[in-house]
Amino acid sequence: MSDDKLYYAIGEVAEMFNVNTSLIRFWEKEFDIIKPKKNKKGNRLFTKQDIDNFHLIFHLVKERGFTLEGAKNKLKSSKKETTDNFEIIQKLKNIKSFLLELKEEL
Template structure:
């Protein structure tokens, strides 16, 4: 299931909120934190993770590589290490194209219902 695009508006998000955005279990996010050095959310005094918008962007990159593109953990690590800027640019392009596709499909559906 694709990442649920949501405007990032808060300073910090809980692991439950982040997991819901990506439609994954919180345990998967904790696992990814152990595997990817880019995923290091702050923790409050109680030890609860606090994800910033930057943390969520990094997590979105991991999600895209592992879940959407089918990379192994090791392959995703290498991609993030070697081509982090290129990878983020490609993700943004893909997301833009998916939005355009959805928009065009909506227009097509409207035209089909009127015909």
């Protein structure tokens, strides 16, 4: 994601996660934490917050194997805890990739 960009089109978001745009639209209906703005033509414009929320849902459903209902319940009951755990996992993945790169250089 670019730091200077405010909004992302649905195609850009789908490309970020390597999914179809239909999944983005479906999850938008299913999860109330994804609230894209719409322009006059009706095109969805996603903010960085929407993308962060989508990333969290993607992690729960695609990576951890939650059902949609399970992911909704998890986010309703403990969104802060879930977000914190997700951030820790992301940081650990970054450390792992750094260490693997370092190992390759040795």
